[in-house]
Amino acid sequence: MSLDTSRIEPRPERLTAHEARGRLAHARDTRVTQLRALAESGQADDQPTVAQKAAIERVLKEIEEAFGRIEAGTYGTCQGCGKPVPGERLEILPYTRYCVACQRRAAA
Template sequence: MSLDLPRTETRTAHPAADEVRQRLEHARTTRLAQLKALDETGQSPGDHLMSNQKDAIKRVLKEIDEAFTRVDDGTYGTCLGCSKAVPPERLEILPHTRYCVACQGRS
């Protein structure tokens, strides 16, 4: 999948899923803009900080794509560690999270 295309092809009849998709798309768009800005800045050989920033953004983009998959298969909002619901407040702040706070601390 191309990183610069929005993930809007699958829609559900569930309004909450549409809201989640909007939050995920916003997070994705933001990260893509950050990645583009870093690319436009240029990178000097041996610039490990910028390389690490790019890697971190790419990891988050992968997590966002995985969150879209969880929305599609109905498992979004369920902690992958303990199988309990991730609090809505956490999902609002970090819509691509896979874990509740307790399980995130253990991983």
């Protein structure tokens, strides 16, 4: 079976501010739900739960910072190289600050 790509609309390279806010709000709501589930699990002192909570709280902070970048007009611009972050990356990680190459360098 072949995939008919002639009907697929090209995606814009950058998300609009409205789309970005929607994706960020969804990501935030998901993380808040995860925090509630951890709190209700009754294992708040369990080491894996503490680590999960810290990771979720880090992502929530990154999401809030991304909302600030939208307001500042810098959302979607890599903080490492200053080039646009590809739209596909922003769809997956709407709160990312870096393009893939700069993220790799930052993690190294």
